[in-house]
Amino acid sequence: MKQAKISEAVVRRLPVYLHVLNELQRSEIQTVSSQDLGQRLDLNPAQIRKDLAYFGEFGRKGIGYEVSYLIEKIRQILKLDQQLNVALIGAGNLGQALCNYNMYIKDNMKIVAVFDAHPAKIGSKINNMTVLDMEHLKPTVESLDIRIGIITVPAVEAQNVADKLVSSGIEGILNFAPAILKVPEQVRIHHADFTTELLSLAYYLENGADNNDDDKVVD
Amino acid sequence: MKQAKISEAVVRRLPVYLHVLNELQRSEIQTVSSQDLGQRLDLNPAQIRKDLAYFGEFGRKGIGYEVSYLIEKIRQILKLDQQLNVALIGAGNLGQALCNYNMYIKDNMKIVAVFDAHPAKIGSKINNMTVLDMEHLKPTVESLDIRIGIITVPAVEAQNVADKLVSSGIEGILNFAPAILKVPEQVRIHHADFTTELLSLAYYLENGADNNDDDKVVD
DNA sequence: TAGATTGTTAATCGATTAACAATC
DNA sequence: TAGATTGTTAATCGATTAACAATC
Structure with missing residues (x-):
């Protein structure tokens, strides 16, 4: 059974499913239906079933999905069943905040090295890690088997850092x-640029005077 | 002049256009074609033209778009031609990092108040702002005309904070x-949850040995 | 003018939703 | 069994891309 090409939209929903499933597990709920998941996530149950079916048959007809089994499967799909080492470049406030998120451990993602270009930062400690000089990037990526880089430097330095990550052999970049x-095709880059979200949010604010309720939804 | 319903995908691209246009302006480029914009953004020129055409006729046939005029128009569409006041809840590392982003000023978005629930944080200074008790949320939102709230508290406290933002009269929330x-329909909520981006990034990493389409994943 | 480029309609592509046989 | 729910195909919906007349 070869996998059809799976769209980004599908892949992006998997972590969301995982998140709810983890919550269900914490509540000691054993089994969940696509119906129920759909309600919790505001998604169509058929979509959830279809998404999961791209990867295998994880449910049981008449029953639903076993929570722990589905968690296991989604973690496999997302390659979170192995530890994934991450490097973080940019030891500012944002970088520090990310380092402190211990969520990584649960998901087998771990920031194992922190880098910065500024002498003032180098040598300081974040979460028991010593901030390293950019010179150490490539050797560290190689020796610690780091596959993902997180960029938390100012915008003007970001491309330069991305280039260095690429030539150090990283496979994926999360850019803040x-x-x-611009990165070569074989390197995957995801954006965590909240400015887009924030500015587009402004669009949806009411305009004081004119409330255009021509697209009012009734259910 | 009542506009057709505009999809979220379109609205979400506007800040991206704005970003590139700002860069062009800094390079003192006066005029840009959809072709050129498309190349810079890896988008189809027809899509860019169509997106912009939802809001008006901003270009000139045979010429393209005047950069400064288009910036002005997009800023109007996104309501960034007026100052938008923002409250931030959660004065941890992430909250501090966001406060320090001075980009807001350029875009007329400004964090004008910071709140935290923890006594240790209250009264401390961030970017010249005193961190306030949550008790002050509603009166401050009203007196400073705050319309957007940014949530940077831990996950367990997020729903509680969201509820308080809603009842303080906020119109939009950016949740980190x-x-x-869960928020009422009339409140717009956008997510800046990078964990989704990070976990979905893992999916695209190479599987070491097997990256061919004819190998199925079996346990 | 001739070349370039928009705004917009039509065509295509892809993603979501509905429907239902299979089956637990 | 009867009710519930999956996996999957077909139908629908929406978004992207192509094409082109209008026109700067």
Whole structure:
């Protein structure tokens, strides 16, 4: 059974499913239906079933999905069944905040090295890690088997850092800088640029005077 | 002049256009074609033209778009032509990092108040703002005309904070906590949850040995 | 003018939703 | 069994892309 090409939209929903499933497990709920998941996530049950079916048959007809089994499967799909080492570049407030998120451990993602270009930062400690000089990037990526890089430097430095990550052999980048980065095709880049979300949020604010309720939804 | 319903995908691209246009302006480029914009953003030129055409006729046939005019128009559409006041809840590392982003000023978005529930934080200074008790949320929102709230508290506290933001009269929320929040329909909520981006990034990493389409994943 | 480029309609592509046989 | 729910195909919906007349 070869996998059809799976769209990004599908892949992006998997972590969301995982998140709810983890909550269900914490509540000691054993089994869940696509119906129920759909309600909790505001998604169509058929979509959830279809998403999961791309990867295998994880449910049981008439019953639903076993929570722990589905968690296990989604974690496999997302490659979270192995530890994934991450490097973080940019030891500012944002970088420190990310380092402190211990959520990584649960998901087998771990920031194992922190880098910065500024002498003032180098040598300081974040979460028991010593901030390293950029010179150490490539050797560290190689010796610690780091596969993902997180960029938390200012926008002007972001492309430069991305280039260095690429040539150090990283496979994926999560970019927090509000900048459009060019990387070779084989390197996957995801954006965590909240400015887009914030500015587009403004669009939906009421305009004081004119409330256009021409698209009012009734259910 | 009542506009057709505009999809979220379109609205979400506007800040991206704005970003590139700002860069062009800094380079003192006066005029840009959809072709050119498309190249810079890896988007189809027809899509860019169509997106913009939802809001008006901003270009000139045979010429393209005047950069400064288009910036002005997009800022109007996104309601960034007026100052938008923002409250931030959660004065941890992430909250501090966001406060320090001075990008807001350029875009007329400004964090004008910071709140935290923990006595240790209250009264401390961030970016010249005193961190306030949550008790002050509603009166401050009203007196400073705050319309957007940013949530940077831990996941377990996020729903509680969201509720308080809603009842204080906020119109939009940007949520950084990895939690699914329930808010009334009239409040717009956007997610800046990078964990989704990070976990879905893992999916695209190479599987070491097998990256061919004819190998199925079996346990 | 001739070349370039918009705004917009039509065509295509892809993603979501509905429907239902299979089956627990 | 009868009710519930999956996996999957077919139908629908929406978004992207192509094409082109209008026109700067």
